[in-house]
Amino acid sequence: MHKANILALLTSLLAGALAAQLLDSEWQAWKTKFDKKYMTAEEEVLRRERWESTLKIVMEHNKLADQGKKSYWMGINHFADRTLSELRAMSCLRVPTIREKSASKFQSASSKVLPAYVDWRDEKCVTDVKNQGDYCGSCWAFAAVGALESRYCIKTGELMEMSEQELVDCDSEDHGCCGGFPYSAYKFIFEKGIMASSHYTYKGRAAGCRFKHKKAVPLNITKFYQMSGEENMAAAVASDGPVTVGFAVSFSFFFYSEGIYDDECADYPNHAIILVGYGSEDHEDYWLIKNSWGPHWGNEGYAKVKRNANVCAISDMGAAIDLQ
Structure with a gap:
């Protein structure tokens, strides 16, 4: 040679x-x-x-x-060794019933001028990013609780962590670690109440209900409701605080790191996240979302998703709860 x-x-x-x-x-x-x-x-x-x-x-x-x-x-995060089937199995948003679909929906006043930028973290009214765990499809509970925590802080000035585990264990209309619907979680909280996470800690698996009414956080709920349409959602986020939304997660979203996401989606919403704000970057409108996959995912647990384009059906399954 x-x-x-x-x-x-x-x-x-x-x-x-x-x-x-x-x-x-x-x-x-x-x-x-x-x-x-x-x-x-x-x-x-x-x-x-x-x-x-x-x-x-x-x-x-x-x-x-x-x-x-x-x-x-x-980015290469904690999901990087998972198979596609394992990632798909993390779906945790159940399909709403006909009754739930027909429930009243929030409608914004179209003439209202909204601020160009909202981020409720600036007001110290967003709790730390949490992790639902590898084997519990409880995103619905984390989204419902996370938005409630913020709205409670906005009304009272107290940022308190509340119990996702209570919803997993006690909300019989949802399916614990097998998925749920944030709107019905709000119905449960309205009817029964919710405890602080310090009194009912998260386990990452379903167990027997241990709710104690006398330890429930004092809430003055005026209404809970669904919403659709990104204009309505922006109005609700700007005026009242974070809201929950469904999101059609596909492979690429599991490995989002930074920038404005506008890529592939699943065929239907299969995950619940929280809109904690919105804004624009380089002339591109975005939502600021908080996830429940821990701080190693995304940008320390957060992501920007393209706004006013219904990316991954983000505008189809919104829900919120109002406090006095």
């Missing part, structure tokens, strides 16, 4: 070895960061294959984002 060819082959092999070593290092660092442990060597091999596949997708997407061909970036 010609010396030049031998040198080229050796260079290629060395580069491959260094790339493999770097990939090994990245894998170990990722496992450490997210405290990933596997029961068997075979499971780790399968999880690493999934992780490498996700890494490739993320890197290819981010090249397009760097070129201005995508409006958001992706």
